[in-house]
Amino acid sequence: MGTWKTFDVEGAARNARRRLVREALDLGVSLYDSSPMYGRAEEVLADCLRHDREEAIVATKVWASSAEEGRRQIAHALDLYGGVVEIYQVHNLRLWQEHLKELETRKKRDEVRAIGATHYNPAAFDELEGLMRSGRLDMIQVPYNLIDRSVEQKILPLADKLGLGVLVMEPLGTGVLARRAPPEEAWRPFAEDDITTWAQVCLRWILSDPRVSSVIPATSSPEHLRENAAVGAEGRWYDEKERAAIAELLAG
Numbered sequence: 001m002g003t004w005k006t007f008d009v010e011g012a013a014r015n016a017r018r019r020l021v022r023e024a025l026d027l028g029v030s031l032y033d034s035s036p037m038y039g040r041a042e043e044v045l046a047d048c049l050r051h052d053r054e055e056a057i058v059a060t061k062v063w064a065s066s067a068e069e070g071r072r073q074i075a076h077a078l079d080l081y082g083g084v085v086e087i088y089q090v091h092n093l094r095l096w097q098e099h100l101k102e103l104e105t106r107k108k109r110d111e112v113r114a115i116g117a118t119h120y121n122p123a124a125f126d127e128l129e130g131l132m133r134s135g136r137l138d139m140i141q142v143p144y145n146l147i148d149r150s151v152e153q154k155i156l157p158l159a160d161k162l163g164l165g166v167l168v169m170e171p172l173g174t175g176v177l178a179r180r181a182p183p184e185e186a187w188r189p190f191a192e193d194d195i196t197t198w199a200q201v202c203l204r205w206i207l208s209d210p211r212v213s214s215v216i217p218a219t220s221s222p223e224h225l226r227e228n229a230a231v232g233a234e235g236r237w238y239d240e241k242e243r244a245a246i247a248e249l250l251a252g
Helices: 012-026 041-048 067-080 096-108 122-133 155-162 173-179 184-190 198-207 222-231 240-248
Strands: 031-033 057-062 085-090 112-118 139-143 165-169
Touching (some): 012 041, 012 222, 031 165, 041 067, 057 096, 067 096, 085 096, 085 139, 096 112, 122 139, 155 165, 173 198, 184 198, 184 240, 198 240
Parallel strands (some): 031 057, 085 112, 112 139, 139 165
């Protein structure tokens, strides 16, 4: 589950997020992604997991303009999450040379379990590719969806070759996929059991790519949470022909 915008809240909304996270955990949603760039989201997520920390995989980020600020951010997040962050990422490759050193030190202490890097812009993928080849990363996080498939060219094949985990941001294209949804009769053949919406078909399309480890759709809606969780529940993945047919629905 992502927390961008949806967890930057205070007051009564925090109670709603606590209930949302508890339900998510009950539904088998275990990975929660955040960042200091997301306002209060890191602290709100930590509060939501206060009594359930052992059930969650936390993926957060360092996003700082200096090595010193980065060290403070990392120390603060570790304090928030009980001394351990499972996946610690350099957000948008910002000052990655400096921040990776601190993350590697923390990993040696078993305070960080996996190190990652993120970027949303294909213009930065050459730099990301170089860092992937360095052997210093365990994970990457990139956008991937039916209308943004740029990572299929080099990033996903390289991640597969190197054995790196892949977290997918923007799996629904920040709402664009919903606005461009094909007629229901077109995508209905790909629905089954609990997969009953176009958004669910889009999420399953991504997760059916064996190079993808997890998707992190953000939501504050219990209904959408249940829909998202159902995609990763029991059921078959789309094969290559089905994925191509689903992509073709948007080709025109």
